[in-house]
Amino acid sequence: MHIDWFVLFCQIFNFLLLVYLLKKFLYSRIIKAMDDREAKIAARFADAEEMKAKAIEAAEIYAKRNQMLDETKERLLNEATMAAEAKRKELMDNVRQEVDQVKVRWQDMLVREQNAFFCDLRQRAAKQLYATARKALSDLADADLEERIVDEFIRRVKALDQEKSVQIRNAIRGGGNQVTIQSAFGISDQRKAQIEEVLKKQITNGFTLRYMRQPEIVSGIELRVNGHKIAWSLNEYLETLVESLTETLQKEAHAA
Amino acid sequence: MEIVSLNQISPDQVIIWSWGFIKINATILYTWLVMAILVFISWFVTRNLSSDINVSRWQHFLEVVISVIRGEISEMTKKGADNYIPLIGTLFLFICTSNVLAIVPGYVAPTSSITTTASLALCVFIAVPYYGVSRNGLFHYLKEYFQPNFIFFPFHVMGEISRTLALTVRLFGNIMSHEKVIGILLAVTPLLFPVVMQALGLLIGVIQAYIFAILSMVYIASALSAEEEHHSHSEVKKEGSSV
Numbered sequence: 060m061h062i063d064w065f066v067l068f069c070q071i072f073n074f075l076l077l078v079y080l081l082k083k084f085l086y087s088r089i090i091k092a093m094d095d096r097e098a099k100i101a102a103r104f105a106d107a108e109e110m111k112a113k114a115i116e117a118a119e120i121y122a123k124r125n126q127m128l129d130e131t132k133e134r135l136l137n138e139a140t141m142a143a144e145a146k147r148k149e150l151m152d153n154v155r156q157e158v159d160q161v162k163v164r165w166q167d168m169l170v171r172e173q174n175a176f177f178c179d180l181r182q183r184a185a186k187q188l189y190a191t192a193r194k195a196l197s198d199l200a201d202a203d204l205e206e207r208i209v210d211e212f213i214r215r216v217k218a219l220d221q222e223k224s225v226q227i228r229n230a231i232r233g234g235g236n237q238v239t240i241q242s243a244f245g246i247s248d249q250r251k252a253q254i255e256e257v258l259k260k261q262i263t264n265g266f267t268l269r270y271m272r273q274p275e276i277v278s279g280i281e282l283r284v285n286g287h288k289i290a291w292s293l294n295e296y297l298e299t300l301v302e303s304l305t306e307t308l309q310k311e312a313h314a315a
Numbered sequence: 316m317e318i319v320s321l322n323q324i325s326p327d328q329v330i331i332w333s334w335g336f337i338k339i340n341a342t343i344l345y346t347w348l349v350m351a352i353l354v355f356i357s358w359f360v361t362r363n364l365s366s367d368i369n370v371s372r373w374q375h376f377l378e379v380v381i382s383v384i385r386g387e388i389s390e391m392t393k394k395g396a397d398n399y400i401p402l403i404g405t406l407f408l409f410i411c412t413s414n415v416l417a418i419v420p421g422y423v424a425p426t427s428s429i430t431t432t433a434s435l436a437l438c439v440f441i442a443v444p445y446y447g448v449s450r451n452g453l454f455h456y457l458k459e460y461f462q463p464n465f466i467f468f469p470f471h472v473m474g475e476i477s478r479t480l481a482l483t484v485r486l487f488g489n490i491m492s493h494e495k496v497i498g499i500l501l502a503v504t505p506l507l508f509p510v511v512m513q514a515l516g517l518l519i520g521v522i523q524a525y526i527f528a529i530l531s532m533v534y535i536a537s538a539l540s541a542e543e544e545h546h547s548h549s550e551v552k553k554e555g556s557s558v
Contacts, residue, residue: 062430063327065336069343070425070434077350077409082401085357088364089381090397092374095366 205244209254211291212280216257219289227287228263234285236266241273242280243292258282325491326423327430342428349412349425380408387529391536399535402442406435407528414490414520418513424520427490429483436482439531440475447538456538482530489523 219227231238240246240254255268279292326341333339360373370378384404388396410426417424425431447456460471493516500509 061327062433063338063340065338066327066340066342066428066430067434067437070346070431071438073343073346073350074405074409074434074438077353078401078405080350080354081357081405081408084354084361085377086381086397086400086404088361089374089377090385090400092361092364092366092370093378093382096368099366 205246206250208244208280208291209246209250212282212289213253213257215289215291216254216261216282219261224262227284227289230285230287231263231266237269238266238282238284239269239271240280240282241271241276243272243274243276245272246270246280325428326425327428329423341423342425342431345413345416345423346425346431348422349409349416352416353408353412384528388532391532392539399446399532402438403528403532403535406439406531407524410435410486410527411521411524414524415517417490417494417516417520423494424490426486426520426523427494429487429491432487433483435486435527436479439482439534440479442531443475443534443538446535450539459538478530478534482527486523486527489519493519 238258246254251268251270258266258268276290276292276294279290279294281288281290281292283290326345329341331339331341331344356373357377360371360377363371364374365371381400381404384407385396385400388399388403392399413424413426413431416422444456447459460468493512497509497512497516500512
């Protein structure tokens with residue numbers, strides 16, 4: 060076990076030299092690189108933490124904004140719903156009013172059309188009835204009926220009251236003492252004389268009598284003088300019949 | 316018949332060149348070889364260091380080694396690990412490389428020479444008071460030798476010397492004896508078994524390097540921690556008196 064002192068110090072020197080060289084080429088550089096990396100990583104972590112904090116902050120801000128947006132949206136939606144409901148009610152009211160107006164107009168129009176229809180119907184029915192009755196009466200008319208008509212006319216002249224007689228007398232005077240008797244049939248001279256006599260006796264004798272054939276007067280005879288008349292004809296009955304018929308039809312229409 | 320060659324007993328005996336008392340033997344030569352390898356690798360790897368995420372594999376390897384050494388030192392000193400890395404790290408790397416290279420035929424580990432292990436142990440022997448004095452001052456360092464009282468001074472000195480001797484002999488004995496065992500086994504059973512022993516030798520070499528470095532750090536740390544206790548005690552006393 061021999062120790063050579065030169066080799067011993069030489070080895071100490073070698074070791075110290077190695078320590079120096081490794082310190083220069085290895086430890087300082089590697090440690091610096093590792094420390095730099097750690098610093099970088101720490102900086103990155105710090106940045107990441109900062110960014111995370113910012114992100115959380117931003118997320119909170121966005122969440123608040125979202126909440127505000129939701130609230131605003133809900134509020135606007137409520138307002139819009141209420142406005143739409145109000146508008147709907149308004150439109151419904153308008154529509155109802157328009158419908159009512161249309162309904163009223165329609166009902167008016169319906170009533171008018173109904174009236175026009177009934178008027179037309181009445182006129183047609185009256186005309187038809189009139190024409191039928193007239194045709195029937197014309198067919199049935201004979202001398203005996205005409206005599207009875209003249210008798211009825213004479214009876215009516217006789218039945219005039221005092222006041223009516225005065226009115227007719229004044230009318231005759233106002234009308235230039237012209238009296239016209241219209242009839243649907245011809246009147247015999249004998250009957251004409253009876254009529255004139257009755258008139259002179261009942262009203263006045265200062266007039267000129269004139270006879271006219273008028274087929275429109277259905278089975279009748281009438282005296283016309285300046286707005287007054289004395290008459291009997293089937294026309295009156297026919298008109299009464301038509302009015303009665305019209306009234307009945309209208310009642311049935313309203314009931315329907 | 317020569318069973319074990321001379322250089323397998325001790326590389327100190329293999330003189331390559333001499334001039335007076337100056338001589339270059341195999342121990343110094345292989346020491347230079349190990350130094351050259353370590354310095355070259357260090358220079359080669361660290362010439363293009365990167366502090367980014369993407370680094371070379373060699374840099375990764377060296378960073379792992381340095382990180383492990385740094386971690387081991389930090390566990391004992393708690394702080395200021397970077398001050399002790401050059402000494403402890405170089406001890407570990409030098410011894411480890413010397414021992415691992417023993418697998419190369421013709422190579423003889425410098426650590427199988429007691430001169431080398433003694434020089435390394437002397438360095439530690441000097442480093443312990445150096446770090447102790449530089450950290451805590453000469454007075455506090457010397458005061459530790461008289462703790463708990465002056466009677467213990469010779470024991471402290473003997474302890475210092477004996478643990479240096481222990482460092483020297485432990486490393487030398489392990490490596491030298493292993494190489495001798497390999498040499499003898501080669502003569503007895505030249506097939507397979509020496510290979511197993513070589514593999515075991517690699518393990519022993521790394522473990523011995525670790526033990527040497529760790530013990531050195533323990534010795535340094537003990538010199539530091541004793542003074543730290545003194546500092547902490549004095550701070551407690553100061554706080555107590557101020558209260």
